[in-house]
Amino acid sequence: MTLSATVSTAAPRPVITAWSAVSPFGIGRDEFVAGVLAGEDTSRALDPGEWAGPDSRACVVPGFELREVLGRKGTRSMDRVTGLAATAVRDLLRDAGDRRTASDEETALVLGTTTGSAQSMMDFTRASLVGERPFYVDPSLMPNAVMNCAAGQCAIRHSLKGPNTTIAGGRVAGLSALSYARGLLGSGRARTVLYGAAEEFSNARAWLDHHRRGEDAAGALLGEGCAMFMLEAADSPGAEGRALAEVLAVESRVYFGDDPHEALTACVEGVLRRGGVDPGEVWAVSTSGLAGLAGEREREALTARFGAEVVDRAPSMQAIGDTAAASAAFQIAALLGLAERATPPSGGVALVSSVDDNGVVACAALRLPVG
Structure with missing residues (x-):
């Protein structure tokens, strides 16, 4: 779905x-x-x-x-x-x-x-x-x-x-x-x-x-x-002139059982394809930091696709605890904050991954900075 x-x-x-x-x-x-x-x-x-x-x-x-x-x-x-x-x-x-x-x-x-x-x-x-x-x-x-x-x-x-x-x-x-x-x-x-x-x-x-x-x-x-x-x-x-990021694509999937790996992988590929993004353009990937097996499998899937350096570049969300519904929004804010202080490559893409242990995954691709 x-x-x-x-x-x-x-x-x-x-x-x-x-x-x-x-x-x-x-x-x-x-x-x-x-x-x-x-x-x-x-x-x-x-x-x-x-x-x-x-x-x-x-x-x-x-x-x-x-x-x-x-x-x-x-x-x-x-x-x-x-x-x-x-x-x-x-x-x-x-x-x-x-x-x-x-x-x-x-x-x-x-x-x-x-x-x-x-x-x-x-x-x-x-x-x-x-x-x-x-x-x-x-x-x-x-x-x-x-x-x-x-x-x-x-x-x-x-x-x-x-x-x-x-x-x-x-x-x-x-x-x-x-x-x-x-x-x-x-x-x-x-x-x-x-x-x-x-x-x-x-x-x-x-x-x-x-x-x-x-x-x-x-x-x-x-x-x-x-x-x-x-x-x-x-x-x-x-x-x-004041754009901080361009929203390229947003997608979600559902999964059954305890392992979101397959659904998340498909969601990532879907958002890259819909956004016209080459995997090599991805500068940072923000994981949801969900505690437990689902969170571990999320990180494994994203690391396998983009590499540990890209995944580790995004700020960790563990410092603010499980913010539930607000978590993905904070992930976007953290990436925008990182782009303000760091020097992302021109046209670099940030990927946001969100996993809920109730059986839903979602991803968004943002191109930053725009100007």
Whole structure:
């Protein structure tokens, strides 16, 4: 099974022109780039008075208090994943400034997720079960229990009136969101698309992961955060001069069992073929860093295809823990950060690989730098 966006062949390939990140390294792209390139350890001991999960350590965004970061207006009932996404979108729009040529009506938002906020869903359900009456619940909390709450709140808060979409895709959600964003541009549904993915750390998510985690992934730390990107057509006014990467192709596959090797190999070949990329052009390959057998097989497949030097060139994602839905988006951000500080060959290609142990793999090919 193959999933890819349907884009007009006559449409120019889209380019990434700006990005932002809220990560365990801190709030801001500069903090992310400095931390990920240095390989800083972001794991922290959890305060048992604040967190009641099964793990004593995690990779959380330091000092992330909603009202301190976003202000008091509109944050009284906002949950953590919405706050992470809203902060990343705020920073992206601020950094882009006047460079965004599309109007609010022409700007779309696509956000990748796993299930939205598992904590909000469980809290709302629990209130219905333990209350004196099933309907004795706080109505202001109900929107948080809906999967597309974060994307909707980001659009409302930042006056984005174009298409608004939530993509539930687990670890590959960041690449699924990119594929969907390409489709919006190629079909003329939007002139600019803000796309990315977000994942929160919470007690509910920690317990869910604890019970589903295989023995081969024991000890893996959870992480959180959000990375957002501005995607525009290459022929948009001024886009060529500020392009950070050209999106050549995005593809995904499904696999059965525990070994993604065959599906990932086919996915890599498919994305190279669709993007018109010679394997010798690939400068860096980012692996998802999934703990356990699936992650090991991912690295083996990519090393066999491109060599250890190319795979090791991309920053490791282990420093920020398992960021689940946000992982592929952070991989793209890390490659863009690497390209800023290193000197990639002209027209070099970066490959992003994402593997989810629920049976999905995805890949994206980016040409960087463009100019």
